[in-house]
Amino acid sequence: MVLKNIRNWIIPGVFGLLLFLNPEMASAAEAAGVTTTAWWVWVLALFVFSFLLGIVAVLAGVGGGVLFVPIVSGFFPFHIDYVRGAGLLVALAGALSAGPPLLRKGMADLKLGLPMALVGSVSSIAGALVGLAMPAKNVEFLLGIVILGITAIMLKAGKSGYPEVKEPDALSRMLGISGCYFEEFGQHEVSWQVHRTPVATVLFLIIGFIGGMFGLGAGFANVPVFNLLMGVPLKVAVATSGLVLSINGSAAAWVYMFNGAVLPIIAVPAVGGMMLGSKIGAKLLPKVNTRTIRMIVITILAIAGFRSLLKGLGIW
Amino acid sequence: MVKEGKPDKLYADSVQLAYAKTLEFVSHAIIIVMALGFILYIFRLLPLTVPVETVAANWHLNATKLQMKIHHHSGWSCFEDVHTFMHGDAISYASVVFLSMATMVCLATATIAFFKEKNRIYLLITILQVLVLLVAASGKLTSGH
Secondary structure, three states, X not given: OHHHHHHHHHHHHHHHHHHHOOHHHHHHHHHHOOOOOOXXXXXXXXXXXXXXXXHHHHHHOOOHHXXXXXXXXXXXXXXXXXXXXXXXXXXXXXXXXXXXXXXXXXXXXXXXXXXHHHHHHHHHHHHHHHHHHOOHHHHHHHHHHHHHHHHHHHHHOOOOOOOOOOOOOHHHHHXXXXXXXXEOOOOEEEEEEOOOHHHHHHHHHHHHHHHHHHOOOOHHXXXXXXXXXXXXXXXXXXXXXHHHHHHHHHHHHHXXXXXXXXXXXXXXXXXXXXXXXXXXXXXXXXXXXXXXXXXXXXXXXXXXXXXXXXXXXXXX | OEEEOOOOOOOOOHHHHHHHXXXXXXXXXXXXXXXXXXXXXXXXXXXXXXXXXXXXXXOOOOHHHXXXXXXXXXXXXXXXXXXXXXXXXXXXXXXXXXXXXHXXXXXXXXXXXXXXXXXXXXXXXXXXXXXXXXXXXXXXXXXXX
């Protein structure tokens, strides 16, 4: 029944809204300097779209920010500066609201997340400064490349529920990075430790830069680095990724705010819609075939990536 | 390593519990403040410094051009004085500022907890992290087209 509803209205809803939000209208508005549609229609459409995106993002196992920026910048009349500013806040708000229960259960781990967030937040500030100094066309072109790269990662990257780490590295031992949580699904306790921490730290520096530059939540990259490189169990990787991106997102968001790239008329409905949608998505999660939804989302992401790439080249 | 059965113990240390408690309070407060601020803004229950229509007519411009044209709130400008703050758009913007400050508040809690635990490494990491966020929030780092 729930799956039928997803198929019947949520996925068509996302596509329908994209069709309704005629990009020609946005382009015409940009050229003329005025929007032909009443402002509240765009704001309402953004709220509804973010709500649907919030549902789909949870079901597809991706962060809202990574879907939000390429799609909204492609199909709404807002300049990409405000979309990136709102995208960071969307990722930040989602991570904050999901954080408390995950921290209490020991799934989000401060000792794992804080060192990575420290390097990531410095580079996310640098990324935001570079991104805001670049011409919009260049940002759109590079965003297209990044989004297509993310699509490839989502298609190719594997995942490991409980990776085995035989020997923790010296840095992780010094930082005391290890933990234990209770796996509700299998009713057992899982202990974990990590390795390859120095390499992961360098990667978090790069991920932070990309996240800040394009206003993306970087869960798509944080999770594979924690899980596949460092050997963190998948659930701890996902939960701690939220903690890292809340800190990185906050650092970069200040740069956007001081550059006037945060408009409440865009940011608040996006954050509100995405948070509400995520809550509904979390409730639907056990009842739907997430593999199908994930493939649909990868397709939408690929289309948005191509559109961004072509927009950057001035073709579409 | 996987062990069967649910043991009777906590899986989070005191620092994580303190961080989680602060985060829960702050995130709930932010949702309420954001909703109220936005209602005040779009229904014009308070006067606006910049009309919504003016913002909408210029949201296709990049941030630098929009600031030059309409002087929308940025950084800490909504808190300049009481008169400025008592506007619907300023309050809505302030709610976004609160959202960006949430992590800093939680990290301050973690810093105190690490200090009490005498965990010097993580005390240093959290202090450095708060400093990074304070530098970002100071507005010293600006860019633009």
